[in-house]
Amino acid sequence: MQPNAIIFHGTGGNPEILWFPWLGERLAQRGYSVEIPHYPGMNSEPVATLLPKVLADHHFDERTVLVGHSGGAAFLLALLESLDVTVAQAILVAGYSTQPNASDEPVLQASYDWEAIRSHVRDIYFINSTQDPYGCDAAQGRAMFDRLGGTQIIRDDGHFGDYNQQYDTFELLDRLID
Numbered sequence: 001m002q003p004n005a006i007i008f009h010g011t012g013g014n015p016e017i018l019w020f021p022w023l024g025e026r027l028a029q030r031g032y033s034v035e036i037p038h039y040p041g042m043n044s045e046p047v048a049t050l051l052p053k054v055l056a057d058h059h060f061d062e063r064t065v066l067v068g069h070s071g072g073a074a075f076l077l078a079l080l081e082s083l084d085v086t087v088a089q090a091i092l093v094a095g096y097s098t099q100p101n102a103s104d105e106p107v108l109q110a111s112y113d114w115e116a117i118r119s120h121v122r123d124i125y126f127i128n129s130t131q132d133p134y135g136c137d138a139a140q141g142r143a144m145f146d147r148l149g150g151t152q153i154i155r156d157d158g159h160f161g162d163y164n165q166q167y168d169t170f171e172l173l174d175r176l177i178d
Contacts, residue, residue: 003063003088004033005177010070010094011043011107018069018161019170026174032065043071043107047078050107054079065177066090066121070136070159074107077144081113083120091125091176093160097144100135114147124150125176129157 005027007020015021015036024034035058041050054075064087068076073095080090097112099105118124128141138154145152153172161167 001061001063002031002033003065003178004035004059004061005065005067006058007034007036008039008066008068008072008075009036009042010068010072013042013069013072014038018167019173020069022169023067023173027065027177042075043105046106047075047109050075051078051082055082060085060087062086062122063088067173067177068092068095069161070094070134071105071107073136074105077112077117078107078109080117080120081109086120086122088121089123089125089177090121091127091173092141092144093127093170093173094129094132094134094136095126095144096136096140097147098140100132100137100140103134112147118148121150123178124148126150126152127155127160127172128152129155129160131156132159133162134159 015038020036024036028034073092126141128138130138141152158165
């Protein structure tokens with residue numbers, strides 16, 4: 001059975017920006033079936049309405065790798081909580097589990113079943129920056145790490161891609177994915 005990877009963009013994003021196409025191509029070359037879906041409602045529609053769409057749109061199994069950036073990483077918490085299988089890996093890039101700034105964050109849930117999330121992912125990684133301009137910083141990564149374990153990676157690298165931060169490749173992600 002072929003492994004699959006699903007890469008989720010963040011708030012206001014799309015599949016064609018940042019390192020998403022590059023990572024998708026790298027994983028496809030390694031034999032992954034890759035999906036980089038476009039969810040225009042990512043972090044603008046309530047997680048309770050977005051989650052059923054995502055669950056219906058994709059296949060999840062023990063060989064699935066989930067990657068999310070920013071709002072897409074925050075969304076992975078609700079997704080992992082709701083799965084009925086244990087996926088291989090989840091990598092949350094510039095992720096967060098609580099309000100990171102003054103903006104509305106409909107991608108967040110009021111609370112999480114941390115035990116359910118942990119039971120639905122074999123290996124989880126949190127990649128955050130000390131200098132994230134939106135508050136998706138190392139403290140946010142640490143809060144998730146403290147609840148879920150896994151691996152926390154802290155860099156001094158902004159938001160790992162943004163309108164004013166070109167980030168076309170992300171070698172670390174390619175190395176982390178089995």
